[in-house]
Amino acid sequence: MKRDMELIRELMLAIESQDGDFNYESVKTIGYDEPQIEYNLNLLIKAKLVVGEIHQFQGDPLQGGFSSIPVVELSWEGHEFLENTRNESVWKIVKEKAENVAIGVLTQVAAAETKRLFGLS
Numbered sequence: 001m002k003r004d005m006e007l008i009r010e011l012m013l014a015i016e017s018q019d020g021d022f023n024y025e026s027v028k029t030i031g032y033d034e035p036q037i038e039y040n041l042n043l044l045i046k047a048k049l050v051v052g053e054i055h056q057f058q059g060d061p062l063q064g065g066f067s068s069i070p071v072v073e074l075s076w077e078g079h080e081f082l083e084n085t086r087n088e089s090v091w092k093i094v095k096e097k098a099e100n101v102a103i104g105v106l107t108q109v110a111a112a113e114t115k116r117l118f119g120l121s
Helices: 005-017 034-046 076-085 088-100 103-117
Strands: 050-052 055-057 066-068 071-074
Touching: 005 034, 005 071, 005 076, 005 088, 034 050, 034 071, 071 076, 076 088, 076 103, 088 103
Parallel strands: none
Antiparallel strands: 050 071, 055 066
């Protein structure tokens, strides 16, 4: 399964807007199924963009197993990434580069584009 930056951003925006623990089943993710959502939440946790845990039961969730992914909140890095990609023109540039680079590089690209947008670079 591939990382989906549009879904990742949508999940991060939903996590940011929640009061208390995030319930990903309540997110309106048109066109995304549960395995895609769980996979991308796993990536967010592993990238340390959100604070959460991954619990797997009865095998791999991508192969039909049951999993639980309690997410508490965005991490500092998650807030930074989200703030730097909140502007749609910056987000468009980041998405274009997202296919072939690591999340750390995307974070740097987003920060650089935000600085450029505000004439700070």
